[in-house]
Amino acid sequence: xxxxxxxxxxxxxxxxxxxxxxxxxxxxxxxxxxxxxxxxxxxxxxxxxxxxxxxxxxxxxxxxxxxxxxxxxxxxxxxxxxxxxxxxxxxxxxxxxxxxxxxxxxxxxxxxxxxxxxxxxxxxxxxxxxxxxxxxxxxxxxxxxxxxxxxxxxxxxxxxxxxxxxxxxxxxxxxxxxxxxxxxxxxxxxxxxxxxxxxxxxxxxxxxxxxxxxxxxxxxxxxxxxxxxxxxxxxxxxxxxxxxxxxxxxxxxxxxxxxxxxxxxxxxxxxxxxxxxxxxxxxxxxxxxxxxxxxxxxxxxxxxxxxxxxxxxxxxxxxxxxxxxxxxxxxxxxxxxxxxxxxxxxxxxxxxxxxxxxxxxxxxxxxxxxxxxxxxxxxxxxxxxxxxxxxxxxxxxxxxxxxxxxxxxxxxxxxxxxxxxxxxxxxxxxxxxxxxxxxxxxxxxxxxxxxxxxxxxxxxxxxxxxxxxx
Amino acid sequence: xxxxxxxxxxxxxxxxxxxxxxxxxxxxxxxxxxxxxxxxxxxxxxxxxxxxxxxxxxxxxxxxxxxxxxxxxxxxxxxxxxxxxxxxxxxxxxxxxxxxxxxxxxxxxxxxxxxxxxxxxxxxxxxxxxxxxxxxxxxxxxxxxxxxxxxxxxxxxxxxxxxxxxxxxxxxxxxxxxxxxxxxxxxxxxxxxxxxxxxxxxxxxxxxxxxxxxxxxx
Numbered sequence: 003x004x005x006x007x008x009x010x011x012x013x014x015x016x017x018x019x020x021x022x023x024x025x026x027x028x029x030x031x032x033x034x035x036x037x038x039x040x041x042x043x044x045x046x047x048x049x050x051x052x053x054x055x056x057x058x059x060x061x062x063x064x065x066x067x068x069x070x071x072x073x074x075x076x077x078x079x080x081x082x083x084x085x086x087x088x089x090x091x092x093x094x095x096x097x098x099x100x101x102x103x104x105x106x107x108x109x110x111x112x113x114x115x116x117x118x119x120x121x122x123x124x125x126x127x128x129x130x131x132x133x134x135x136x137x138x139x140x141x142x143x144x145x146x147x148x149x150x151x152x153x154x155x156x157x158x159x160x161x162x163x164x165x166x167x168x169x170x171x172x173x174x175x176x177x178x179x180x181x182x183x184x185x186x187x188x189x190x191x192x193x194x195x196x197x198x199x200x201x202x203x204x205x206x207x208x209x210x211x212x213x214x215x216x217x218x219x220x221x222x223x224x225x226x227x228x229x230x231x232x233x234x235x236x237x238x239x240x241x242x243x244x245x246x247x248x249x250x251x252x253x254x255x256x257x258x259x260x261x262x263x264x265x266x267x268x269x270x271x272x273x274x275x276x277x278x279x280x281x282x283x284x285x286x287x288x289x290x291x292x293x294x295x296x297x298x299x300x301x302x303x304x305x306x307x308x309x310x311x312x313x314x315x316x317x318x319x320x321x322x323x324x325x326x327x328x329x330x331x332x333x334x335x336x337x338x339x340x341x342x343x344x345x346x347x348x349x350x351x352x353x354x355x356x357x358x359x360x361x362x363x364x365x366x367x368x369x370x371x372x373x374x375x376x377x378x379x380x381x382x383x384x385x386x387x388x389x390x391x392x393x394x395x396x397x398x399x400x401x402x403x404x405x406x407x408x409x410x411x412x413x414x415x416x417x418x419x420x421x422x423x424x425x426x427x428x429x430x431x432x433x434x435x436x437x438x439x440x441x442x443x444x445x446x447x448x449x450x451x452x453x454x455x456x457x458x459x460x461x462x463x464x465x466x467x468x469x470x471x472x
Numbered sequence: 473x474x475x476x477x478x479x480x481x482x483x484x485x486x487x488x489x490x491x492x493x494x495x496x497x498x499x500x501x502x503x504x505x506x507x508x509x510x511x512x513x514x515x516x517x518x519x520x521x522x523x524x525x526x527x528x529x530x531x532x533x534x535x536x537x538x539x540x541x542x543x544x545x546x547x548x549x550x551x552x553x554x555x556x557x558x559x560x561x562x563x564x565x566x567x568x569x570x571x572x573x574x575x576x577x578x579x580x581x582x583x584x585x586x587x588x589x590x591x592x593x594x595x596x597x598x599x600x601x602x603x604x605x606x607x608x609x610x611x612x613x614x615x616x617x618x619x620x621x622x623x624x625x626x627x628x629x630x631x632x633x634x635x636x637x638x639x640x641x642x643x644x645x646x647x648x649x650x651x652x653x654x655x656x657x658x659x660x661x662x663x664x665x666x667x668x669x670x671x672x673x674x675x676x677x678x679x680x681x682x683x684x685x686x687x688x689x690x
Contacts, residue, residue, distance in 0.1 A: 007680070009687045015675040017512055022673055089619070120562055129565045129618060190620075213682060276679075283686055 027251025201313020203234025339368025515678030
């Protein structure tokens with residue numbers, strides 16, 4: 003129990019965040035920039051930081067009456083300038099055909115000029131701003147979703163929250179919009195937050211909403227850990243650069259990755275939330291305390307420090323020295339079958355086996371059904387001894403190889419279940435980004451948990467860490 | 473009574489300040505500190521400091537806390553219902569709140585009449601100021617509803633009710649009242665206590681609960 007309270011000092015709480023980080027490091031002037039989206043957009047753009055481009059702004063009722071609706075492109079986003087928590091944002095995906103006064107929203111419903119006007123009036127009246135002060139509405143370009151994130155995302159666009167303190171990126175999380183959050187990347191509204199390893203940019207643990215730990219995207223089989231975020235170093239660089247420009251000493255930068263533009267700054271947060279600690283299952287305070295007062299001269303140094311201090315640096319180093327990738331005992335494998343079929347499965351990494359084998363069902367899916375039918379029509383000797391096997395194998399090869407285009411070999415495998423005669427095919431697959439061209443044999447594995455095992459013949463380029471989680 | 477009263481209090485009474493008023497005013501800093509403590513150390517947010525404070529005093533000013541709680545709950549329930557009723561009209565903020573306030577006012581009037589009907593004259597005897605305060609509570613509630621959603625608004629409202637009830641019992645605690653009129657200068661202690669609270673950087677009790685999964689790790 004005492005231990006429990008002692009460990010509390012590793013976590014950043016509301017009191018400490020406000021008093022020790024926001025108050026001294028985020029000055030009023032900088033906070034003003036963060037709270038004013040148009041202003042931060044302008045300042046960042048002037049400093050060559052990529053931001054979603056502004057289409058138009060509406061400052062008051064007069065602007066609204068005189069607004070030329072035809073300047074709007076087919077897709078855009080309407081935002082309140084001082085909105086918070088993702089409230090009051092409307093995302094429009096396309097123009098309704100045959101109508102020039104209506105667009106289509108994220109959920110497929112229509113939105114007319116009148117609806118937009120009404121919404122803008124609400125924005126102008128301050129319905130979405132803190133303490134209801136009158137606000138400005140603006141239109142900006144809609145960012146295009148990266149293909150990688152598509153299966154993980156419900157509508158909307160995911161973003162990456164990076165906490166930067168003292169020029170060092172300290173912690174990060176990927177925020178995925180869900181059905182519950184209505185396509186918004188806001189944890190309070192039920193979005194998913196996934197922790198990120200600072201060194202590699204690979205996702206780790208995940209939460210949905212305020213405190214529900216999850217492993218998969220709800221309702222799907224998409225595992226949330228192990229997603230490799232593209233352009234990771236660029237993202238960290240962008241976050242650090244943004245901190246310098248905004249002069250927010252304790253910054254939460256929201257960065258989205260656009261299909262064409264790459265990483266762009268969506269928003270600056272002068273009071274970033276604390277849930278990022280849950281997504282990463284790690285306290286923020288111990289990290290902040292480690293780097294407080296360090297004199298970081300360059301951005302590169304800051305990024306390097308963040309990656310080294312707060313990432314799985316050991317793994318990266320071992321990989322650098324040995325030139326080999328580290329994998330766990332279960333890894334995702336992408337198989338490339340016939341007719342450009344691609345299937346991803348979880349495979350058992352088995353150093354006890356010599357060659358790799360795949361399950362009959364998986365082989366069928368990869369396009370080898372015809373071969374399997376052919377193979378099962380053949381007659382094989384039964385109950386032979388190990389001494390006889392060598393001879394039988396040779397005979398079978400002589401007899402059948404070349405009779406089917408896919409059949410590259412026939413092998414007899416000795417396993418704990420006894421001997422089995424298996425067909426083998428030429429197959430390419432990739433583990434951890436490394437492509438392997440090999441011959442795999444096919445066997446009934448349906449009673450086993452994994453539909454593939456990778457044998458030591460194909461593991462020469464890897465080191466296996468039994469502690470590594472997939 | 474005379475023997476246990478501080479000269480400072482006697483001075484004010486001598487100047488014609490009602491005794492009740494003096495006690496209430498001296499209770500104000502204590503309740504405020506109590507609310508600050510709940511926020512910084514425990515983590516109960518409620519609707520800021522003003523709303524629970526003023527509701528506490530509204531409770532103190534109604535005849536018995538029962539009626540105060542009934543009105544409070546009635547106001548919030550109506551606030552919830554009205555949000556759904558008014559949603560399809562898509563009204564702007566101020567007119568929407570004005571409608572809410574009007575409906576709440578009418579409801580309270582009906583409640584008072586109903587109370588009279590059932591011989592609950594205590595309800596009708598509640599003075600106008602606490603009722604007005606309760607009505608304006610609806611604005612606070614609506615604002616939070618818009619900014620943070622229904623669930624949060626409800627949680628904060630319940631927290632506010634909880635704090636106000638606790639505040640009510642603190643402020644009407646006989647021993648405390650006696651103590652304060654005997655040693656009114658004790659109120660000055662409030663300042664160092666609040667300086668301490670204002671510098672408190674430890675985790676709030678609620679945060680230990682929120683981050684329990686990190687704390688329990690390994």
